[in-house]
Amino acid sequence: MISRNISGCRAPQLDRNFFLGLLNKATCLSHLTQTHAQIILNGYQNDLAAVTKLTHKFSDLKAMRHARDLFLSIPRPDLFLFNVVIRGFAANAAPFSAISLYTHLRKNTNLKPDKFTYAFAVSAASGFKDEKYGILLHAHSIVDGLGLNLYVGSIVVDFYFKLSRVELAQKVFDGLPEKDTVLWNTMISGLVRNCYYADSIRVFGDMVVGGMGFDSTTLAAVLPAVAELQELKAGMGVHCLALKAGYHSDVHVLTGLVSLYSKCKELETARLLFGHISRPDLICYNAMIAGYTCNNETESSVSHFKDLLASGEKVNSSTIVGLIPVSSPFGHLHLTGSLQTFCVKSGIVSHPSVSTAFVTVYCRLNEIESARQLFDQSKEKTLASWNAMISGYTQNGLTETAISLFREMMSEFSPNPVTVTSILSACAQLGAISLGKWVHGLIKSKNLESNIYVLTSLVDMYAKCGSIVEARKLFNSMTEKNVVTWNAMISAYGLHGDGHEALKLFTEMLHSGISPSAVTFLSVLYACSHAGLVREGEEIFDHMVHNHGFEPLPEHYACMVDILGRAGKLEKALDFIKELPVEPGPPVWGALLGACMIHKNTELARVASERLFELDPDNTGYYVLLSNVYSADRNFPKAASVRQVVKNRNLAKTPGCTLVEIGETPHVFTCGDRSHPQAKAIYRMLDKLMGKMAEAGFQTETVTALHDVEEEEKELMMKVHSEKLAIAFALIETAPGTEIRIFKNLRVCLDCHNATKFISKITERVIVVRDANRFHHFKDGVCSCGDYW
DNA sequence: TTAGGGTTAG
CATH class of the missing domain: 1.25.40 (Serine Threonine Protein Phosphatase 5, Tetratricopeptide repeat)
Structure with a gap:
């Protein structure tokens, strides 16, 4: 075959292998297009091997248009060429083109997709938000007898992890008859990416114990999980394995170890390991800088940062995020300000993770308005940005703003475990059970039910909204419980005044092998105080100090004073x-x-x-x-x-207010509130009640008792408290015999407490009151707290 | 096909 060059002269035909070699060496687009031209000139434009190699190269250089045109110029492409182009589309964020080509291959050719076709097509499908394409491809691969292929299986597992379908990934993994190191690594890293840290460590353990060979990738993949859970002992185990298997100089493993030891507060070890890295790259530096920051050694992190800048090395958003003192913001206002100036000047502030970290710091410093301003200004908002702002509001008690922001977020993002735990915390603070139940439904529909954070927050929400039975049911159904889960359930019983059940659960927790934390003891002590269990409280305190070696925190001391004081042992409390x-x-x-x-x-x-x-x-x-x-x-x-x-x-x-839900609608009342549309009926109902209560012997303060009080103040004290308004409203709106639940943001006053006892008797209603402290169940004129509030 | 650093939560 003879070809002509541009001038029309015959060009000597070059060997096709010469071009294939040339293609292998091409490193840039201009070089590649030149070679392409020469291939045409020499008449190899229909040579399948040359075209395939060219297509491959074009897609590697992100020139998918060239790759596609080449592909279209071939009348009968073979499977290999199809695969190359599908792979190219998948790798260049063109999932739609990749899937279309796959469909064309199936429908319009006699070619039979092989393991590569499925692998590339499935990896393309993970670019869609909709999971149906990937699931369909998975089904096709099974029909074609490739369902158990290790290569296809690994890609499918990774696909399900990318779409957070952890249970499906696990199922495919379990079903594969043959497993290699890469598949195990995919499993471990997939679990870590989806925050299934404990599971990833378990899988790693199975892998090692089962005799499957691991590599440096395995260790690097599992280390972030160990670090996240601050499992120092497990981390040291991984470190030992790295030493034994000769991976202790691997830069990925070392970086993971630096981060692990920093997070476990073993800064010296982290520093030592960092010193052993011969040429630390930016990621190593970032790990070390973040390590100093989270151990409150900001001076060292700043000096490393300066070293980096002086060396001419470029810093990135992770460097900055690692410098922002998120975990110990107080006392670092100046540093935070300087960093922000640096970020604004360098433009790095527009990076979503940087602004998210700043939003978090300002929320923790109670500078909620500065945080909101930053949030509003950030052009590119990620789910984490929304979560940071929402949780900032809930942690500052601005629960209603948090909920409205959450509703706004829902039109753009699908909530993740962090979002729902923040919102559940808002529901718990507000006592908004209807919203809480709705979020529970959302959790089910989004398959977030296996997340331990989510389940613990649900237990907490149900308990704080008064449904202790529902909370316990969920708690019992949890297959995995950590110390926070147990704490939530123990404090739930404390909140409801059931000290004995709290103590029983505490004993169960110790038997289950979970080590109690300082919060556990605090929860148990609170339960004792709310139930009047003085002797038990003293024993627990003693147990904590002598058997568990805990140094009591100021909160523990306060709790002991509370236990003694509530029981009337005021002098003993003072001693x-x-x-x-x-x-x-x-x-x-x-x-x-x-x-x-x-x-x-x-x-x-x-x-x-x-x-x-x-x-x-x-x-x-x-x-x-x-x-x-x-x-x-x-x-x-x-x-x-x-x-x-x-x-x-x-x-x-803090203005006192009370919330009551009628059906699913929340109604909020403040002191002396007349703004409610049914205010007249509410006050009429209250008058009627007060009359009956007086007959039953209820005493309230009289105007004469207030004769020395200033007029304005007198008016305020005579105003009807929000609790009474909420109860009166609920009495109007609900059928006789219905239980009434109200939520007060502050502690209920003595007068309202007494009044509620009388109302429960007169109206024959069970009234449940949650205040800032605990639950009170009123029935037949008696309160479950035994006036021990 | 798998890997290391940072931000959001109970």
Whole structure:
């Protein structure tokens, strides 16, 4: 075959192998197009081997248009060429073209797809949000007898992981008769990417114990999981395996180890390992910088950052994120500001993960408006950005804003486990059970039910919304429970005043082999305090210090004061405070003040509050508590004068409000609220109730008791509290005999507590009240708390 | 076909 060059002269025909060799060497697009031209000139444009190699090269250089045109120029492409082009589309983010070509191959040719066709087509299908294409391809591969092929199987497993269909990935993995290291590695990394850390470690264990050879990829894949769970012992095991198998100098493994030891607070080891990396790349540096930051050694992280900049090495968004003091923001406001300036100047602030980290810091510093501003300004919002803002609101108590932002997010993103746990936390804070149930439905439809965070939040939400039975049912159904899961269930019983059940569960937890945390003891102690279990509380405290070697935190001391104080042992509580090895802080004195309110001890209340006003002068809660102590002692003028201090000093009070759900609609009432459309009927109902209550012997403060109180303050104190309004409204709106559930954001006052007892008797209703502290179940004029609130 | 660093949660 003779070809002509452009001038029309005969060109000497070159050997096709010469071009094939030339193609192998082509490294850039211009080089490749030149070779392409020469191939045409020499008449090899229909040579399948040359065209296939060219197509392959074009797709490697992201020139899919050239690759496609070449493919179309061949009248009868073979399977290999089809595969090359499908692979090219898959690798160049053109899933639709890849799948179309696959469909064309099936429908319009006699060619039979092989394992490569399926592997490339399935990997293309992971580019679609819709999982149906991949599932269909998987089915086709089974029909074609390739369902059990190791190569196809590995790609299918990876596909299901990319779409977060963890259970399907697991099923395919289990069904493959032959498994190699790559497949096991795919399984481990897929689980890690989907936050199934404990499972990935388990699979790694199965792999090693089962005698399957592992490589450096295996170790590098499992290390982030171990680091995330801060499983230092398991991490050291992985480190030993790396040493034994000779992977201890592998840069991926070493970086993973640096990160692991940093997260486990073993900074020295991390530093040592980092020093052993001969030429650390940017990722190693980033791991080390983040390691210093999370161990609160910001000076070292900043100096490493400066070294990087001085060396001329480019930094990236991960470097910055690792520098932002997310875990210990307080005291690092200046650093945060400087970093933000750097990021704005360099333009790196537009990177979604950077702005997300800043949003998080500002939320933790309670600078919620700055956070929102940053969030609004960020052009490219990821799911993590939304999650950071939503959880920022819930953690700052702005639950309703969190929920409305969540609704906004839903039109753009599908929620992940982080989103739903944040929203469930908002529901739990609000007592919004209808929304909580709706989120539960959403969790089922999104297949998020196997996530331990999600399930624990559901247990917490049901318990805090009053459905302890539902919470326990879920808890029992969980196959995997960690310390936080147990803590949630134990504090649920504490919240409901069931101290004995909490203690029983605590014993069960110890038997199950889960080590208790400081929070566990706090939950058990709270349960004891709410149930009046003084002896048990003292035993647990002793157990914690002597058997478990925990150094009590200020919260533990406060809890002990609470236990003694609520039980009326006020003097003993004061002695306990005096003997503390540390200076008692506001929580300890606050607990004593709370106990003084229950037992109407104004003298000791004065002592406690004097300390509190010194230690935490801007906290209005303590003024309110002291005022309530005086009110409980019917000393209204004194109560009013304490409230006046708050007003004179212009301190912000948290307004009290009560929520009640009728059907699925929440209704919120504030003190003296007349804004509700049915306000008239509500006040009529209250008048009727007050009459009946008076007949039954209920005493409320009279106007004469308030004669020394200033007019404005008097009006406020006479106003009807939101609890009573919510109960009256529920009585109007629900059928006789229906249980009433209300949620108060602050602690219920003595007057409302007594009134609710009377109302439950008069109306023959069960009334469940959740306040900032716990649940009260009122029935037949008695409260489950035994007035022990 | 698989791998290392960072941000979001109970």
